[in-house]
Amino acid sequence: MTEPKTKDSHLSVNVWRGGNEGELVNYQVPARENQTVLDVITEIQRFQQPDLAYRFACRVGVCGSCAMTVNGLPRWTCRTHIKKVVDNGQLTVEPLRNLPRIKDLVCDLEPFIDTWKKAGAPFSGSRTRYDPPANIKPDSPLRQAADAGLQCINCAVCYSACDVVHWNRDYVGPAALNRAWTLVNDVRHAKRQETFEKAFSENGCQSCHSHGNCTRHCPIQLNPSESITGLKKMVFKGLPKEDKK
Template sequence: MSISRMLDVDVWRGTETGKFQLFSIPRREHQTVLDVVTEIQRDHDATLSYRFACRVGMCGSCAMVVNGRPRWTCRARVNEVVRDGERLRLEPLRNFTVVKDLAVEMTQFFEKWQQARGYFEPGPQPGNDFAVVPPSTPERQAADAGIECINCGVCYSACDVVAWDKDYLGPAALNRAWTLANDVRDKGNAERLKAVSHASGCHACHTHMSCTQFCPKAIAPTYSIAGLKRAVLRRNLGFTR
């Protein structure tokens, strides 16, 4: 199949208000969407703002909305996203404040990790020796299922509940809370389960599963959130770990 020599790309320019700007760049074999953005910035318009670091799917900082779907641009080849003759449409991640063009402000996203108590609580007297956590235990396996999150924000961008409720903690923060709820060394679970069960906490999830659909790490935050709901229920009924 022959490939068109040029690729038309609509790129969001501005902040919350703005418009799409059309660029036409050479189509190359195996080029990624991030290659396209970089080429636009270097050869067409040096004022284009976007964010990236590793270019190989490790850092998660190049996430954008590509033809309506949130994804890492470094791991998205153009020929997987558009068919020959179609346009590429690039927008900043949804549900974040746009700093400029394709770069978004992620402070609120990380603050919600703190609000969900998404950090390890060693307790007043941490153990003197290494804790032995057998890989076969259900808690360890539940934590393993969600532990690979690298905070890229794709799930947060995909989540409809975040769009409706700006206070909703979001899939990433709740997934992190769930991994810690399953960490047998952690001593802060009572406070954590309180922190995730307010009006805009885990119970606000509609189980649309967009986060699970789009997570580039194949994590299922929906199941983590369901786990938190069960954990909160058990604690409210008097069953505690």
């Protein structure tokens, strides 16, 4: 690793270079009043290391593509202000944990996406375009349970934070199970029982140890841990019935 040369007006940023084999390389980046981790990485790529590979798209916390490991913790870099994470002028940025590394800060997300199918996604509709839309009351308990798990941006931060995924790569992980939770509570989903069976399979929610790292690190404050607990309870109570009210 290159020796850091800290200057007062600069951040000393260690960035992972390489794939699964590689090293941390130090860059000096001007410290600014307002900058995010993604800003810092972009500045390195634009002005110092043109071949630095990293992912981003929206830059406003919607697309979920810029997640990285920042000072040891998984974060969405576009919404992470430097002041929140910088440690004595030092910053270490690595790719997400638990995923194969392709180059520099870019991971192969295919294993993460595959887990969603293993846990019972995608949505399977039971109506055609000629049928009237389902009449779902937003305040019904079932809908609210499903709503609580929606809005996931697929950033893989929870998957990276999960220690169970770290020691058992067959475990589908929190994001996939959170998605399964939204589907088993969605009365429009035609394969609710099938989704539940998959989510409850051996490498599904049974493997969760309830560490809660997923919930702790989710950048949009979802609670996958609660979704997984809900799935575990369903093995006793069965699938929730369609709302009558």
